[in-house]
Amino acid sequence: MPELPEVETTRRGIMGHLIDQKVTKINIHQPALRWPVEVNKLTKGIVGQPFSSVNRRGKYLLFENSNGTMLCHLGMSGSMRIVTNREPPRKHDHIEWRLENGAVMRFHDPRRFGCVLWIDTNVEQHKLLRDLGPEPLSSSFSGDYLYQRSRTRKQAVKTFIMDSKIVVGVGNIYASEALFLAGIHPARQAGRVSRQRYELLVQSIKLTLKKSIKSGGTTLRDFVNSSGEPGYFRQQLNVYEKYDQACVRCHSPIKRIVQGQRATYYCSRCQR
DNA sequence: ACTGGATCCTGACTGC
């Protein structure tokens, strides 16, 4: 489910409810997530403390308090909601955090590809974060950067930009969408894209992500924000899940291929 | 160093 815009939408939605509110209790109904939740460690780290900030690195959410950092990933089907303490938990609400003002945050994740970890060492050096590429909306993510990193790569440009060691946060939807905007064929070898076209691709990635954040992200099946509402960027998608439909630019039918076990959508006339 | 494939899991949907 969530790519960078959906995670950022979640972060903005939950942040105001959490800051300076002590966590009074944590209930872990299902610890078997992507990695087992370390119940004692996590409980000890967060109960009795308020979170001082909620940050994002790529698709990871980082909840900081004076003891350390709680790191969450929403995986494919995860969402984080703020509800009242009277709302009954739903199926697949695996973890809940109770706050002193009565609000409750719940982590919902049917497929359980997400994770919730407690880190009491330097977060930036954590195994899951230390090798991550730049943030796509930062100035260090430039056409020149992608051009330099790609020179030795024979991999397809689509899987290349989805590699979090290259750049974080570009998932399956936005990779297809950005390549369409930039007019680059998704199967083109990363090492055979010109500097000028990488410049355009970087602009397209930034634009696509920014516009999606403005719309509250993309809901295909089940993404909801912290208030339980869907995102509305789906209406602005040009190619994703548009197989056989007319390209908005040239009207030829949108193609679908599979790359790295993921569906890719593109226009064979507009993208070379 | 780099690449592709298998893998974790549940649910929605399709076709027989």
Add this chain to the structure above:
DNA sequence: TGCAGTCAGGATCCAG
């Protein structure tokens, strides 16, 4: 109705 097969916003791990 039921059952099998396919497909999903991710990304680690491992073999080659």
